[in-house]
Amino acid sequence: MSKPRTLSNPGTESNTDQVGNVFVIAAPSGGGKTTLTRALIDQDDCLRLSVSHTTRPARPGESHGVHYFFVNESEFESLIEQQAFLEYALVFDDYKGTTRAAVEQQIANGYHVLLDIDWQGARQVRLAIPGSHSIFILPPSLEVLKERLAGRGQDSEKEIAKRMSKARSEISHWDEFDFVVINDDFQETLKNLQSIIKKGKPVNPVSREKLETLLAELLEDR
Numbered sequence: 001m002s003k004p005r006t007l008s009n010p011g012t013e014s015n016t017d018q019v020g021n022v023f024v025i026a027a028p029s030g031g032g033k034t035t036l037t038r039a040l041i042d043q044d045d046c047l048r049l050s051v052s053h054t055t056r057p058a059r060p061g062e063s064h065g066v067h068y069f070f071v072n073e074s075e076f077e078s079l080i081e082q083q084a085f086l087e088y089a090l091v092f093d094d095y096k097g098t099t100r101a102a103v104e105q106q107i108a109n110g111y112h113v114l115l116d117i118d119w120q121g122a123r124q125v126r127l128a129i130p131g132s133h134s135i136f137i138l139p140p141s142l143e144v145l146k147e148r149l150a151g152r153g154q155d156s157e158k159e160i161a162k163r164m165s166k167a168r169s170e171i172s173h174w175d176e177f178d179f180v181v182i183n184d185d186f187q188e189t190l191k192n193l194q195s196i197i198k199k200g201k202p203v204n205p206v207s208r209e210k211l212e213t214l215l216a217e218l219l220e221d222r
Contacts, residue, residue: 020113027138036186036190051102052098056070086098098121134177135178135179138218139182145164168219
């Protein structure tokens with residue numbers, strides 16, 4: 001089991017006079033990353049959340065251009081042909097991707113950009129932007145992950161089962177990221193993320209023993 005990498009260029013206090021950084025935040029579905037990234041944005045004016053394009057239908061309460069840019073498959077594939085995406089992937093039978101223009105504009109304006117994407121997208125961003133930083137969020141247990149997925153109340157049992165079947169595969173990529181954070185307490189997790197972005201290290205790093213024990217449970221074949 002490899003050790004998570006540390007940042008070669010730690011984050012610094014936000015400064016809009018400088019070019020911004022890119023921070024990738026990934027997690028298995030139901031890991032809580034979307035709620036956490038939006039909380040980060042709400043509490044720091046120098047952070048911007050990149051809005052992804054997706055071909056999946058909007059869920060109740062979601063708005064075009066706010067949560068996602070909702071496009072059809074033909075429109076998405078046209079953007080692929082134009083090489084407009086910094087990263088994209090086929091996720092649960094639907095495309096999802098981040099355009100280069102959206103990220104580059106925010107960086108040029110001095111903002112730190114958060115990408116709420118999966119491990120596939122994170123891998124593409126790492127290759128495209130070597131100086132980017134990545135964080136993987138783990139649930140505190142497989143049972144809690146299932147509870148969070150079921151708690152959305154928006155997906156069928158079949159869809160929840162499908163997401164659960166993918167969870168262990170997604171979690172297996174944890175060691176590709178610079179930092180691993182366990183989302184067992186929202187406020188504590190938020191503080192750790194804020195510290196990583198501003199200072200290049202979490203307030204309370206996950207111990208090796210705790211991480212190994214949790215991963216053994218999450219990745220166990222059942």
